[in-house]
Amino acid sequence: MKRTSLFAVIALTAVISFAASCSKPEEKPGEKPVQKPEDSNTTGFKEEVPDTIRFTNAEFTYNGDDIGEAISDGWIIKLYTDMEIDGSGAPIGPGQVTQLLLNVPLNKEQTADAEYLTGIYSEMLNSGNFAPGTFVSGYIDYIELPGERLELADATFYADVEEGSTKMDYDLIDEGVVSITSDGKGTYTIEGILVGNKFRKRYFTWSGSVEVQDNVPEVTPNSTLKNDITDPGFTQGILQDKGDCFYLGDQSYRCVLLYLAEPTVKESAYPGGRPEGDGAVLRLEMLVPWDTDIENDGIPAGTYTMTQRNPDTSIDRDKIVPGVAVPGLPDEFAAWKVSGSWYYELKGSEWTKTYARIDNGSITVERDGNGSHTIIYDLLDCQSHARRISGKITLNNL
Numbered sequence: 459m460k461r462t463s464l465f466a467v468i469a470l471t472a473v474i475s476f477a478a479s480c481s482k483p484e485e486k487p488g489e490k491p492v493q494k495p496e497d498s499n500t501t502g503f504k505e506e507v508p509d510t511i512r513f514t515n516a517e518f519t520y521n522g523d524d525i526g527e528a529i530s531d532g533w534i535i536k537l538y539t540d541m542e543i544d545g546s547g548a549p550i551g552p553g554q555v556t557q558l559l560l561n562v563p564l565n566k567e568q569t570a571d572a573e574y575l576t577g578i579y580s581e582m583l584n585s586g587n588f589a590p591g592t593f594v595s596g597y598i599d600y601i602e603l604p605g606e607r608l609e610l611a612d613a614t615f616y617a618d619v620e621e622g623s624t625k626m627d628y629d630l631i632d633e634g635v636v637s638i639t640s641d642g643k644g645t646y647t648i649e650g651i652l653v654g655n656k657f658r659k660r661y662f663t664w665s666g667s668v669e670v671q672d673n674v675p676e677v678t679p680n681s682t683l684k685n686d687i688t689d690p691g692f693t694q695g696i697l698q699d700k701g702d703c704f705y706l707g708d709q710s711y712r713c714v715l716l717y718l719a720e721p722t723v724k725e726s727a728y729p730g731g732r733p734e735g736d737g738a739v740l741r742l743e744m745l746v747p748w749d750t751d752i753e754n755d756g757i758p759a760g761t762y763t764m765t766q767r768n769p770d771t772s773i774d775r776d777k778i779v780p781g782v783a784v785p786g787l788p789d790e791f792a793a794w795k796v797s798g799s800w801y802y803e804l805k806g807s808e809w810t811k812t813y814a815r816i817d818n819g820s821i822t823v824e825r826d827g828n829g830s831h832t833i834i835y836d837l838l839d840c841q842s843h844a845r846r847i848s849g850k851i852t853l854n855n856l
Contacts, residue, residue, distance in 0.1 A: 508658070508659055508660055508661055509661070510661040510662065510663055511539070511554050511556075511660060511661065511662040511663075512539075512662075512663055512664070513537035513538060513539055513554070513556065513662060513663070513664040514538075514539055514540050514664070515537070515538050515539070515540070516535060516536065516537050516538075516648070516664055516666060516668070517534075517535070517536040517671070518533065518534075518535055518572065518668050518669065518670045518671065519533065519534040519535075519536075519670070519671045519673050520532075520533055520570035520670050520671070520672050520673060520674060521533065521534065521673045521674065522565075522568045522673075522674035523564060523568065525588055527588070528564060529561075529564065529588050529589065529590070530561040530562055530563065530564055530588050530589065530590045531561075531562045531563070531564055531565055531568075531574065532559065532560070532561065532562070533558075533559075533560045533562045533575060534557065534558070534559055534560075535557070535558040535560065535648065536555065536556075536557050536558075537555070537556045537557075537558075537648070537662065537664050538553060538554065538555045538556075539553040539554050539555075540553065541553035541619065544624060548624040549619055549624065550619070550622065550623065550624055551618070551619030551620045551621045551622065551623055551624070551625075552618075552619060552620070552621040553618075553619045554616070554617070554618055554619065555616070555617045555619060555626065556615070556616050556617075556652070556660075556662055557611070557612075557613070557614060557615055558579075558593055558614050558636060558648075559593060559594040559612075559613040559614050560575070560579055560592075560593050560594075560636070561579075561582070561588045561589060561590055561591070561592045561593065561594065562574050562575055562577075562590060563577070563590040563591075564590070568674055568677075569672075570670040570671075570672040570674070572640075572646065572668045572670055573640060575638045575640075575646070575668075576638050576639055576640050576646075577590075577591055577637075577638060578591060578635060578636070578637050579591055579592060579593045579635065579636040579637075579638070579650075580592060580593070580634070580635050580636075581593060581595060581632055581633050581634065582594060582595060593613075593614045593631075593634075593636060594613040594614055595613060595614060595630070595631065595632040596611055596612070596613045596614045596615035596628075596629075596630030596631045596632065596654065596655075597611070597612055597613055597630060598610070598611060598612070598628070598630070599611075599612045611626070611628040611630060613630075614630075614631040614632075614652075615628050615629060615630050615631055615654065616628070616629045616631060616652060616654060616660055617629070629654035629655060629656045629658065629660075630654050630655050631652045631653065631654040632653070632654060632655065633652070633653040633654075634650060634651050634652035634653050635650055635651055636648065636649075636650035636652070637649050637650060644667050644668075645665060645666065645667060646665070646666065646667070646668050647663070647664070647665040648662075648663065648664045648665070649661075649662065649663040649664070650662060678789070678791065680786070680788050680789065680814075680815040680839075680840050681813070681814040681815055681839040681840050681841050681845065682811055682812055682813055682814070683801075683812070683813075683814045683839055683841070683845040683847075684845075685845065686845050686846040686847070686848075687801065687845070687846070687847045687848075687849075688846075688848055688849060689848070689849040689850070690720070690738045690740070690801075690847075690849060691720050691738070692718040692719055692720060692738070692740065692849065692851050693719075693720065693721045693851075694718070694719050694720075694721065694723070694853070695716055695717065695718050695719070695831070695833070695851070695853045695856050696716070696717040696719065696725045696733065697714065697715070697716050697717075697752065697756065697757070697856045698714075698715040698716075698717075699712065699713075699714065699715075699752040699753065700712075700713035700714070700715050700743070701713065703743075703797075704773070704778050706775070706778065709748040710748060710778070710779065710780075711745045711746070711747070711748060711778060711779060711780050712745070712746050712747065712748050712750055712752070712780075713743055713744070713745055713746075713784070714743070714744045714745075714746055714750075714752055714757055715741070715742070715743055716741075716742045716743075716744070716757065716833070716856075717732075717733050717739055717740070717741055717742075718739070718740040718742070718833065718835075718851060719733050719737060719738070719739045719740075720737030720738050720739075721737070722735055722736045722737040723735045723736070723737040723738075723739055723804060732793060733804065734804065734807035735804060735807060736804055736805055736806065737803065737804055738801070738802075738803045738804075739801070739802055739803070739804060740799075740800075740801050740835070740847070741796070741798075741799060741800045741801070741802070742783065742799050742816075742821055742835070743783060743784035743797075743798055743799055744757065744762040744782070744783050744784070744821060744823075745762075745778065745779060745780050745781065745782050745783075745784065746758050746780050746781075747780045748780075756825075756829065756831055756856050757823050757831060757856075758823070758825075759823050759824055759825040760781060760822075760823060761781075761820055761821070761822045761823075762781060762782060762783040762820060762821045762822075762823070763781075763782060763783065763819075763820045764782070764783045764784075764785050764799070764816070764817065764818050764819055764820065764837075765777040765778070765782040765783065765784065765785065766785070767785055767787075767788075771787060771788055771789075783799060783819075783820070783821050784797075784798045784799060785798050785799055785815070785816055785817050785818070785840075786798035786799050786800045786815035786816050786817065786840070787815075788815060788840070791809070793809075798815075798816070799815075799816035799837070800813065800814065800815055800816060801813060801814045801816065801837075801839070801847050802814070814839035814840070814841075814845065814847065815839060815840045816837045816838070816839060816840075816847070817838060817839060817840035817844070818837070818838040818844065819835070819836050819837035819838045819846075819847075820835075820836055820837075821833065821834070821835045821837075822834040822835075828854070829854075830852055830853060830854045830855075831852070831853045831856050832850065832851070832852045832853075833850070833851050833852075833853065834849075834850045835847070835848060835849060835850075836848045
């Protein structure tokens with residue numbers, strides 16, 4: 459459905475009129491009638507209707523879900539009149555510039571699709587409200603340079619660019635409305651009315667095609683598995699005591715780190731070393747009672763179910779207890795930062811492109827009288843369509 463033009467929908471006028479009436483005074487013989495003084499602009503204030511700024515150039519930048527709360531996507535639109543651009547990309551006046559920082563409906567695919575821009579945008583209710591259909595109020599930011607402090611406007615603002623200079627006279631926008639429409643054939647129209655801290659109303663418009671700069675950083679997936687993995691061929695285990703790895707300080711649990719690995723994988727020489735060489739590795743963390751003698755007794759028998767992480771990757775205190783397993787810590791791939799439960803494949807002691815953060819499932823440990831461990835694992839990775847990693851291994855010496 460074709461949208462009605464913003465200027466046809468919104469007509470903002472201010473007309474204040476004053477009307478006064480009085481009865482005609484009685485005339486006395488020999489007196490002249492009372493004369494009404496000439497009207498000297500007694501009709502009140504009449505707002506000057508501003509000209510519409512017609513921008514001819516536009517730049518679009520897609521920042522995706524830059525607040526990380528899956529509420530909206532951030533888009534920056536820069537509009538400017540015809541001006542020469544210097545080597546740093548700054549316009550040389552005279553001219554006008556408007557920047558819009560918009561909270562646009564979330565694109566779950568996090569791709570730079572300009573069709574998501576279409577709609578009406580007004581000011582935010584407060585500084586913490588990033589609801590779709592709003593723009594972020596303008597503010598001043600500063601850059602400290604040796605002997606100089608640069609003042610720059612950010613978010614949503616209007617600026618006049620001085621003639622022969624890149625210096626701008628800013629008006630920080632905090633009120634108004636912006637409309638973005640599309641004709642469905644690649645042409646977009648942006649128009650609106652903006653008011654800032656100079657209390658001036660500005661109408662503006664731009665129309666043209668959109669080329670978007672995608673500023674969303676490439677995301678490293680937490681799992682690359684394409685298929686389930688069953689009985690990976692593990693033949694050995696490496697067991698380590700991580701103690702109070704969550705630093706609770708109350709001796710309420712102890713963390714056990716168990717590596718299961720293929721025969722071509724070996725333990726590095728230094729204490730607490732990670733597996734190295736070539737082959738598949740399953741890294742498992744389980745929480746056991748604090749008084750467990752891991753070096754002499756190994757892992758207590760039982761079923762260890764994956765506990766849950768919060769959206770910020772933390773784990774609630776009441777979920778850090780013996781009898782649970784620890785899911786992988788998201789987005790940490792440096793060898794010394796990897797934590798929790800992961801599956802990965804090594805080549806030359808380095809991770810390959812095949813790996814998975816474990817997010818769900820369970821690990822069952824069975825013990826016999828000879829001290830052997832039978833490890834039965836049935837795990838799921840973190841993908842929305844989860845891949846299963848499952849198997850069974852008996853280890854006679856851990």
